[in-house]
Amino acid sequence: MLVKEVVMSGWGGMLRGRTFALSYEGKIIEKGIPRGLGRSYGDASFCEGGYTWLMPPRRALLKWEGSLFIAEAGMSFYEVIQKVLPQGWFPAVVPGTQFVTLGGAFASNIHGKNHHRDGSFADHVEWIELRLPNGELRHLTPQDELFWATAGGLGLTGIIEVVALRLRRVPSSYILHEVRRARDWDELLSTLETEEIRFPYAVAWIDHTHQRNRGIIHLGRFSEKGAFRLRPSPRVGLSFTLPFSLINRFSAELIAASYWAIHKAGTRETSYADFFFPLDRVKGWNRLWGRKGFVQFHFIVPQASSLERLWSHLRNSPARSFLTVLKRLGFQRGPLAFSGPGWSLAIDLPASVEVGKFLIRLADMVAEEGGRIYLTKDSLLQPEQAQAMYPAWESFRQLKAYIDPEGRLRSNLSKRLRLTE
Numbered sequence: 001m002l003v004k005e006v007v008m009s010g011w012g013g014m015l016r017g018r019t020f021a022l023s024y025e026g027k028i029i030e031k032g033i034p035r036g037l038g039r040s041y042g043d044a045s046f047c048e049g050g051y052t053w054l055m056p057p058r059r060a061l062l063k064w065e066g067s068l069f070i071a072e073a074g075m076s077f078y079e080v081i082q083k084v085l086p087q088g089w090f091p092a093v094v095p096g097t098q099f100v101t102l103g104g105a106f107a108s109n110i111h112g113k114n115h116h117r118d119g120s121f122a123d124h125v126e127w128i129e130l131r132l133p134n135g136e137l138r139h140l141t142p143q144d145e146l147f148w149a150t151a152g153g154l155g156l157t158g159i160i161e162v163v164a165l166r167l168r169r170v171p172s173s174y175i176l177h178e179v180r181r182a183r184d185w186d187e188l189l190s191t192l193e194t195e196e197i198r199f200p201y202a203v204a205w206i207d208h209t210h211q212r213n214r215g216i217i218h219l220g221r222f223s224e225k226g227a228f229r230l231r232p233s234p235r236v237g238l239s240f241t242l243p244f245s246l247i248n249r250f251s252a253e254l255i256a257a258s259y260w261a262i263h264k265a266g267t268r269e270t271s272y273a274d275f276f277f278p279l280d281r282v283k284g285w286n287r288l289w290g291r292k293g294f295v296q297f298h299f300i301v302p303q304a305s306s307l308e309r310l311w312s313h314l315r316n317s318p319a320r321s322f323l324t325v326l327k328r329l330g331f332q333r334g335p336l337a338f339s340g341p342g343w344s345l346a347i348d349l350p351a352s353v354e355v356g357k358f359l360i361r362l363a364d365m366v367a368e369e370g371g372r373i374y375l376t377k378d379s380l381l382q383p384e385q386a387q388a389m390y391p392a393w394e395s396f397r398q399l400k401a402y403i404d405p406e407g408r409l410r411s412n413l414s415k416r417l418r419l420t421e
């Protein structure tokens, strides 16, 4: 067993910790946390001073019969799609990048651009195999309480070894993609609200750099026309972290203005890769923020009026963002479920002391409005804030204490938020 002491971080690069990394081989002996492809933004996927079990080496396709696809949890969406799309299948829920493992997707119970219609990832999972901290391997279905505690449980209930996923039939690898431009806030929200009834996929971008709250709305459904054409893994990108950030007020404004300019209203056929995973075109794009990294502040609030209040505060943030994602989400099950019917907004900002202070204050406002911060993206929450946002926090802690009395599974996030010691 090769153990390497390394400094690890999440995708945002702001939080780091020294940990012992080793490949997961079916045993949880010491204290630590599993890690997929490290696409969670903060500190959920490493354990400082403990072990971090790397999942990707275990990623075989075990069985595929009709729509049921059974694979080892280290398999990524990229690998799933490369196998199933040429045969006319696609995962029912995908995140904004293909480079997420099935285990990581379940552990965050991720949502896609179709959450308003199709729910979260775990809603399309028939069963999982979970290695409990005591070494027992459990077969769990949606009838089990532990299934839902593991969905969104951020690796704290056990290590997911196998995922049995229900795929969906698709007629091509292209999306009939409608782009709408909204010139102000009301138009943006009302278009999303009305069009999500017609379109299975709906998401918007708001221009954080512009005076008026203009935005681009992307609507889509799989196209009946066209072939099944796969997109290979991206080759262009940043292979090292820059000592300084390329993202500042000026470059953020430039990128946002270009994004607005190239997205003309109209309908087009767009490859699944460009529609679902636009950021994957540039490998290692997170390194653009340099050594200090960046923070993604991703919240959900039930009411549009709350969203408007929070956005008006975000307009005064210490830095500008070119990356904002607005979605409407539906109900989600599980004690650490992020989603509930409401508006979800994600915004990327450069890491700095001012931005951190500003976002911690904003997190209080999210709680006041009855909202939540998405834990898999979080880098800043205080324990009291997280508890106020997640009503079933205590029942999750109790269940965790019951199945993991020695507290073997723990991450920097679970320690920071006092979910574990």
Ligand SMILES: Cc1cc2nc3c(=O)[nH]c(=O)nc-3n(C[C@H](O)[C@H](O)[C@H](O)COP(=O)(O)OP(=O)(O)OC[C@H]3O[C@@H](n4cnc5c(N)ncnc54)[C@H](O)[C@@H]3O)c2cc1C
Pocket (backbone or CB within 6 Å): 011, 033, 034, 035, 036, 037, 038, 039, 040, 041, 044, 045, 055, 073, 074, 094, 095, 096, 097, 099, 100, 101, 102, 103, 104, 105, 107, 108, 109, 110, 111, 112, 113, 153, 154, 155, 156, 158, 159, 160, 161, 279, 376, 377, 411
């Ligand atoms: C560009 C980008 C776009 C994204 N878009 C979306 C989106 O649209 N919707 C959304 O919901 N999320 C989105 N995310 C977040 C991402 O989907 C989640 O953070 C996901 O959990 C990352 O999976 P991973 O394999 O990289 O896991 P990691 O980041 O390595 O780990 C995430 C969590 O899962 C746990 N975990 C990993 N593997 C296992 C396992 N086998 N068993 C038990 N626990 C495990 C880890 O302990 C950790 O707590 C996005 C992230 C990026 C970078």
